Amino acid sequence: MPAAAKAEKTDKSVSRATKALAWGKEQELTAYREMLLIRRFEEKAGQLYGMGLIGGFCHLYIGQEAVVVGMQMALKEGDQVITAYRDHGHMLACGMEANGVMAELTGRRGGYSKGKGGSMHMFSIEKNFFGGHGIVGAQVSLGTGIAFANRYRDNGNVCLTYFGDGASNQGQVYESFNMAELWKLPVIYIIENNKYAMGTSVERSSALTDFSKRGASFNIPGEKVDGMDVRAVYEAGARAVNHARTGEGPFILEMQTYRYRGHSMSDPAKYRAKEEVEKMRTERDPIEWVRKRILEGKFVSEDEIKKIDAEIRQIVNESAEFATNDQEPDPSELYTDVLR
Amino acid sequence: MTFNFSMQAIDQIVNSAAKTLYMSGGQVECSIVFRGPNGAAARVAAQHSQDFASWYAHIPGLKVVSPYTAADAKGLLKSAIRDPNPVIFLENEILYGKTFPVPKLDDYLVPIGKAKVVRPGKDVTILSWSIGMTYALEAAEELAKKHIFAEVIDLRTIRPLDMATIIESVKKTGRCVTVEEGWPQFGVGSEIAARIMDEAFDYLDAPVKRVTGEDVPMPYAANLEKLALPNAAKVIEAARAVTYR
Numbered sequence: 001m002p003a004a005a006k007a008e009k010t011d012k013s014v015s016r017a018t019k020a021l022a023w024g025k026e027q028e029l030t031a032y033r034e035m036l037l038i039r040r041f042e043e044k045a046g047q048l049y050g051m052g053l054i055g056g057f058c059h060l061y062i063g064q065e066a067v068v069v070g071m072q073m074a075l076k077e078g079d080q081v082i083t084a085y086r087d088h089g090h091m092l093a094c095g096m097e098a099n100g101v102m103a104e105l106t107g108r109r110g111g112y113s114k115g116k117g118g119s120m121h122m123f124s125i126e127k128n129f130f131g132g133h134g135i136v137g138a139q140v141s142l143g144t145g146i147a148f149a150n151r152y153r154d155n156g157n158v159c160l161t162y163f164g165d166g167a168s169n170q171g172q173v174y175e176s177f178n179m180a181e182l183w184k185l186p187v188i189y190i191i192e193n194n195k196y197a198m199g200t201s202v203e204r205s206s207a208l209t210d211f212s213k214r215g216a217s218f219n220i221p222g223e224k225v226d227g228m229d230v231r232a233v234y235e236a237g238a239r240a241v242n243h244a245r246t247g248e249g250p251f252i253l254e255m256q257t258y259r260y261r262g263h264s265m266s267d268p269a270k271y272r273a274k275e276e277v278e279k280m281r282t283e284r285d286p287i288e289w290v291r292k293r294i295l296e297g298k299f300v301s302e303d304e305i306k307k308i309d310a311e312i313r314q315i316v317n318e319s320a321e322f323a324t325n326d327q328e329p330d331p332s333e334l335y336t337d338v339l340r
Numbered sequence: 341m342t343f344n345f346s347m348q349a350i351d352q353i354v355n356s357a358a359k360t361l362y363m364s365g366g367q368v369e370c371s372i373v374f375r376g377p378n379g380a381a382a383r384v385a386a387q388h389s390q391d392f393a394s395w396y397a398h399i400p401g402l403k404v405v406s407p408y409t410a411a412d413a414k415g416l417l418k419s420a421i422r423d424p425n426p427v428i429f430l431e432n433e434i435l436y437g438k439t440f441p442v443p444k445l446d447d448y449l450v451p452i453g454k455a456k457v458v459r460p461g462k463d464v465t466i467l468s469w470s471i472g473m474t475y476a477l478e479a480a481e482e483l484a485k486k487h488i489f490a491e492v493i494d495l496r497t498i499r500p501l502d503m504a505t506i507i508e509s510v511k512k513t514g515r516c517v518t519v520e521e522g523w524p525q526f527g528v529g530s531e532i533a534a535r536i537m538d539e540a541f542d543y544l545d546a547p548v549k550r551v552t553g554e555d556v557p558m559p560y561a562a563n564l565e566k567l568a569l570p571n572a573a574k575v576i577e578a579a580r581a582v583t584y585r
Binding site for chain 1: 344345347348381382383384385386387388554555556557559560561562563564567568
């Protein structure tokens, strides 16, 4: 292990994967497959953006894959997910089809929102994914509301409410925290701390950079988690989900993660050194870690890994093909879905 | 950050900034400029493509400014900063990429509340501001080829409205088309139409016509987005309708 990674590991306040967690072949392969799908999907989306097939804002999730995949593995059927605009990974992890997500990115009728929502605004009620929201922090109140509905209906489900380090400084977050703890709502607030609020580092944008403590004045417990290790995410996620599901109320997970790309496709990311990104890529890449463990544990051979890689590429290429050839929405769709 | 995010703090703007002078009986001034990109950029869909001109222009206690040219942006921004009131300064993201001459003066000021006749004409008045001016001017150029001579006015300030300049023009042309990116209901065009009825009804030869964004949230798909926005063709159509040509 490189020295830098070792030094980071000594920070005792951050939850790592424990020895008690013995992931076997099945979990490691599931995590690998899911994370790789997000990685390859996002790379392809970046390409299509470059080709002008995707317009507007497009926020890629590359580097943060372990967070959403680990959390999803801790859920059960019926649990909901809501997030902001860096949402493609969340949708894929929720089981939404790559074709439908990519076609929404290109604004075609086969997209999850019929091409009307785009990258930032996509939903699948069938897969319990509640968006896809463009206004920073706005989804936090909505996720709290979903958790309220779970409690009201007593359905035993929890709602994962994702937001970033930047959004955690928005006012409605704290109004939501208060209600969530007051009414013991089954909601897990996942703060994806990728170190930058758009182009502003957390040190420059946040008075309290320990985001796990952001619920302290409401008595909401929190935990800092190594968000680059899918096993650590899963373990902490399972604890938090159990807390919320058993009626103990909300839980905050600060996922320490990193995005390799800019805030959006139009961000050249000049506010950080290239070396910083390179270091994360080479020393902390969440997918490489799993791949290494799979090979070291001899769960499958290198050839079989290559086969998985090829399968993923196939899914992603097909989605790009579909999203490129599918038709734009019918002009009459302009006036539908405004009211019911 | 754009004006789309201003709703997160709209209470501070509407309930505090706009009303404090009045509520304090003139004791407490709120001299502040809120400036930022407003309106649709390109393909950024429903939550990032809104024109807030009529939202803020609805509020007594605010001034609302929205320049089209770079020179006006400079002169009006200086005036806004010197103004003792809260000023909403709506810029347009797409216009950031457009080049205009700017006079080299030490202290270049453009007064708030003054519209500008950008292109004189006799047949129809076309009123717009900000990016709407691109559609208005393009339409006027095309209309001239059909011997319909439009007078194009850049409002520049939405609140207070420069009714004197508007009425003077309408008295001359007898017809008026308003152009805005915002939604039609309770829009700036609606207010102008009502005021023209109040102040120049007898001079009108045709009903005032509004060209606006479609009455829907902004769609993402490229084809639908194009349909949702105003353009020169829609302005030309409206001008021909009110001139019956």
